[in-house]
Amino acid sequence: MRAESLLVPIGKTLAVAAILVWSLFPIVFIVASSVKPGQDIFAVPPQWVFEPTLQHYATLWAQWGVFFRGLWNSLLITIGATVLAVVASTCAGYAFSRHAARWLDLSVVALIAVRLIPPIVVTLPLFPIVNRLGLADTHLVLIVLYATFFVSLGTVLMRTFIDQIPRDLDEAAAIDGASRLTILWRVIVPLAAPGILAVAVFVIVFAWNEFLFAFIFTGTNAKTAPLVISEMIGSIDGVDWGVLFAASTVQLAPVLAFVILMNRYLVAGLTAGATKG
Amino acid sequence: MADLRLTGVKKDYGGHSVIKGVDLEIRDGEFVVFVGPSGCGKSTLLRMIAGLEEISDGTLDIGGKRANDLSPRDRGIAMVFQSYALYPHLTVAENMGFGLSLRKTPRAEATARVARAAEILQITHLLDRKPSQLSGGQRQRVAIGRAIVREPSVFLFDEPLSNLDAALRMDMRMEIARLHRDLGATMIYVTHDQVEAMTLADRIVVLNGGIVQQVGRPIDLFRDPCNAFVAGFIGSPRMNFLPVTVDSLSGGMAQVSAAGVGPVAVAAGRITMPGPAILSIRPQALKPDQAADRSPLHGHVVLLERMGTETVVNLRLHSGQSVLAVVPGDLELQPGQDITFSFAPADVRLFPASDLPDQPGTPH
Numbered sequence: 001m002r003a004e005s006l007l008v009p010i011g012k013t014l015a016v017a018a019i020l021v022w023s024l025f026p027i028v029f030i031v032a033s034s035v036k037p038g039q040d041i042f043a044v045p046p047q048w049v050f051e052p053t054l055q056h057y058a059t060l061w062a063q064w065g066v067f068f069r070g071l072w073n074s075l076l077i078t079i080g081a082t083v084l085a086v087v088a089s090t091c092a093g094y095a096f097s098r099h100a101a102r103w104l105d106l107s108v109v110a111l112i113a114v115r116l117i118p119p120i121v122v123t124l125p126l127f128p129i130v131n132r133l134g135l136a137d138t139h140l141v142l143i144v145l146y147a148t149f150f151v152s153l154g155t156v157l158m159r160t161f162i163d164q165i166p167r168d169l170d171e172a173a174a175i176d177g178a179s180r181l182t183i184l185w186r187v188i189v190p191l192a193a194p195g196i197l198a199v200a201v202f203v204i205v206f207a208w209n210e211f212l213f214a215f216i217f218t219g220t221n222a223k224t225a226p227l228v229i230s231e232m233i234g235s236i237d238g239v240d241w242g243v244l245f246a247a248s249t250v251q252l253a254p255v256l257a258f259v260i261l262m263n264r265y266l267v268a269g270l271t272a273g274a275t276k277g
Numbered sequence: 278m279a280d281l282r283l284t285g286v287k288k289d290y291g292g293h294s295v296i297k298g299v300d301l302e303i304r305d306g307e308f309v310v311f312v313g314p315s316g317c318g319k320s321t322l323l324r325m326i327a328g329l330e331e332i333s334d335g336t337l338d339i340g341g342k343r344a345n346d347l348s349p350r351d352r353g354i355a356m357v358f359q360s361y362a363l364y365p366h367l368t369v370a371e372n373m374g375f376g377l378s379l380r381k382t383p384r385a386e387a388t389a390r391v392a393r394a395a396e397i398l399q400i401t402h403l404l405d406r407k408p409s410q411l412s413g414g415q416r417q418r419v420a421i422g423r424a425i426v427r428e429p430s431v432f433l434f435d436e437p438l439s440n441l442d443a444a445l446r447m448d449m450r451m452e453i454a455r456l457h458r459d460l461g462a463t464m465i466y467v468t469h470d471q472v473e474a475m476t477l478a479d480r481i482v483v484l485n486g487g488i489v490q491q492v493g494r495p496i497d498l499f500r501d502p503c504n505a506f507v508a509g510f511i512g513s514p515r516m517n518f519l520p521v522t523v524d525s526l527s528g529g530m531a532q533v534s535a536a537g538v539g540p541v542a543v544a545a546g547r548i549t550m551p552g553p554a555i556l557s558i559r560p561q562a563l564k565p566d567q568a569a570d571r572s573p574l575h576g577h578v579v580l581l582e583r584m585g586t587e588t589v590v591n592l593r594l595h596s597g598q599s600v601l602a603v604v605p606g607d608l609e610l611q612p613g614q615d616i617t618f619s620f621a622p623a624d625v626r627l628f629p630a631s632d633l634p635d636q637p638g639t640p641h
Contacts, residue, residue, distance in 0.1 A: 166360060168358045169362050171327075171349075171358070171362065172358060172362035172363075172364075172423075174329070174348070174349045175327060175328075175349045175355065175376075176376035176427070178350070178379055182379065190366040
């Protein structure tokens with residue numbers, strides 16, 4: 001009995017530790033490698049104690065200006081895609097929630113089905129279209145693509161959220177003198193804010209890290225940070241792993257900070273509708 | 278302030294008829310209660326007046342103006358919902374002033390109107406709170422406050438008290454009655470609770486199956502219901518219905534009899550032919566005594582519900598029929614005891630058997 005009562009907490013602690021190592025190892029490895037002297041990064045056995053250096057960051061700044069332009073592009077595209085996806089998902093989620101109709105339900109299934117297709121299948125036929133429209137290598141093409149890619153999940157998520165908001169509130173607002181748009185803006189949006197944040201987190205993480213679409217549709221003007229990082233591996237001077245890890249850390253930091261800050265809302269967003277009240 | 282006129286108003290949902298042609302006039306300043314069992318269409322009718330449901334057929338006039346196609350905000354109405362429907366992200370003051378802010382009412386005037394309504398409802402101390410910090414009764418006051426602030430010509434109430442406990446319900450009932458007296462506004466109130474209907478209404482509209490059964494003052498409906506449905510719905514405890522046979526008719530009177538009843542002569546009402554009929558007797562009209570001018574009912578006591586000032590006696594007649602009677606609380610009775618009740622022929626009403634097709638023992 002006594003042994004058993006000890007085993008349970010030990011087992012739990014071990015399990016938590018394993019999960020922590022599993023999820024934190026890549027992050028710790030990247031961040032630690034970015035401040036290790038070059039020769040220590042892949043040293044065998046691993047160097048746990050080392051003299052931290054910011055040398056790689058200095059090199060990154062001096063030699064890879066294109067990376068920071070990439071970050072700027074990533075930022076613009078991420079903001080654009082997020083705003084577009086959130087606005088579209090909220091409007092669509094509201095319509096799906098408040099207008100029950102069989103064809104609307106069918107279209108929800110279609111929205112989800114689109115997500116099951118491998119992205120590359122969607123991407124290749126788009127290539128000539130994007131070229132014809134003169135949108136290749138523009139911010140706009142990635143903004144629209146990323147937003148489009150997330151509107152399906154976003155709509156389903158927002159619908160679930162808005163379903164929780166009693167219809168009586170719409171009706172009370174209508175009697176109070178609100179138009180549909182006013183109801184959406186002044187009643188639904190404030191109450192669905194956690195859902196909107198959850199959708200935003202998804203789009204931000206996706207758009208910030210996305211590689212495939214960016215690789216195919218951008219060249220120089222709208223090149224995003226992940227593309228530049230990939231170029232570092234193929235660099236003609238050989239791979240400078242320290243700089244690569246420094247760039248990865250810079251790329252990782254904002255989105256990691258954002259997700260940690262928004263974690264509470266993200267969990268709320270994903271479990272919306274799980275319980276009543 | 279405004280009067281309302283409904284003419285041949287109908288509501289269909291995909292071929293299914295919910296409101297089957299309502300004609301009704303509501304006078305300016307009147308308090309009208311729609312009452313009926315759940316699913317009778319009373320809430321639908323209210324929502325049609327509010328503009329939340331489309332009117333399939335017929336016309337609705339508010340203040341002499343056709344309102345069928347007006348949006349809710351243009352009808353000059355305010356509505357209090359059963360769920361209160363307060364905006365959870367706004368404070369009490371913001372909730373009450375929401376409609377004013379949408380109409381771009383000057384801030385000073387809006388604040389003054391909110392303050393005045395809060396004072397009327399004694400919720401001034403709650404103005405800065407969020408709805409989640411309020412009790413059910415307080416929320417209902419805020420919901421009513423939101424309606425008052427708008428100064429509508431017609432107030433609509435959709436079962437506003439059904440989420441409150443019994444004591445609070447009585448308080449709020451009196452509050453709403455006081456409000457109607459003070460504001461003098463036209464009010465339409467939906468409830469399934471006939472006590473609320475009886476105590477609040479200038480006139481009651483009894484609905485069943487999407488059809489208006491009877492419209493009238495509460496006391497008229499109580500004393501002179503036009504059919505067995507109204508008779509059964511209005512009054513507490515419930516009306517007793519006894520299946521009887523009409524033996525003969527003459528001069529507006531019907532000679533009726535049944536096992537354990539009569540023969541007794543009662544007003545014929547809508548009965549025009551001898552045959553099966555329903556005799557309705559209010560529990561309060563049954564007296565535990567026998568007099569020469571009263572007709573007796575013999576049975577035994579099954580159950581006693583002692584309320585204090587009065588006792589509800591559940592009686593089984595020798596014919597097997599269950600009957601309720603209300604007797605003074607100090608009357609000594611025992612379950613199982615044989616007893617004879619009596620009624621005055623003037624206190625009962627006779628209805629066609631077709632009024633209550635589901636009544637046990639009623640010939641079909």
